[in-house]
Amino acid sequence: MNERLDSARLPLTRDLVLLRAVGLADEGGLGALTMRSLAQALGVKPMSLYHHVANKEEILDGLVDLVFAEVDLPSDGPWRREMERRAASLRSALARHPWSVGLLETRTSPGAATLQHHNAVLRVLREAGFSIEGAGHAYALLDSYIYGFALQEAGLPVGTPDSDPEVVEAMARSFAPSDLPYLAETAMYRVMQPGYAFGEEFGFGLGIILDGLEGLLVRERESAGA
Secondary structure: OOOOOOOOOOOOOHHHHHHHHHHHHHHHOHHHOOHHHHHHHHOOOHHHHOOOOOOHHHHHHHHHHHHHHHOOOOOOOOHHHHHHHHHHHHHHHHHHOHHHOOOOOOOOOOOHHHHHHHHHHHHHHHHHOOOHHHHHHHHHHHHHHHHHHHHHHHHOOOOOOOOOHHHHHHHHOOOOOOOOHHHHHHHHHHHOOOOOOHHHHHHHHHHHHHHHHHHHHHHHHHHHHO
16 A cells, blocks of 8 residues: 555546555555645646546545444454454454544445444444443443553654663653652663563453443443333
8 A cells, every 4th residue: 555556557446545544644644634635646747536536525425434444343243352352352353453543433434334334333332232322321431541542652762672772761861760750660670670661551451441331331221121
């Protein structure tokens, strides 16, 4: 997707336009994506794009749909397992496309993949026994956590595969341990330990959320039975 697409070899289509738009956004963020830059990347004139997409808003709608199409749909099986699988897949998609974190839930003209995704998540929750209100609470809570974690993970200077150990050491040297003892012990005995990875916090936090939702489901079932 990073290579220049030759319109002489590949006929221009809506799918091709959107795929190259994803590539531009991945390379330089949404700020790098304009009709002019997209046309240049495709090797065509800007006006040629309008035969396939109406405007940039339609491109953004298409990008969102492409990202949702990459996420594993929850299917038949224990609801908790399916939510874990879906959460891991969504987090991976957000890591591949960091620009999408603040975009996925903003579009007012969702595509087929987006709608199918939302429906599949709600179906699993409802068929597990959550009420309409409970399923809505669960979906909102899960997505708040997943999107928030992805945003934090993308900007974190430590605890990632690419982070420099010297960055952590420099941060630790910026304060006196006697002044901030709890921060110092966390830095020394956790963050600065070999093999520390902030990403491992994802499963821990997700587990706590799912425990809470399981409690909600039990309470809803008891209330319905009463």
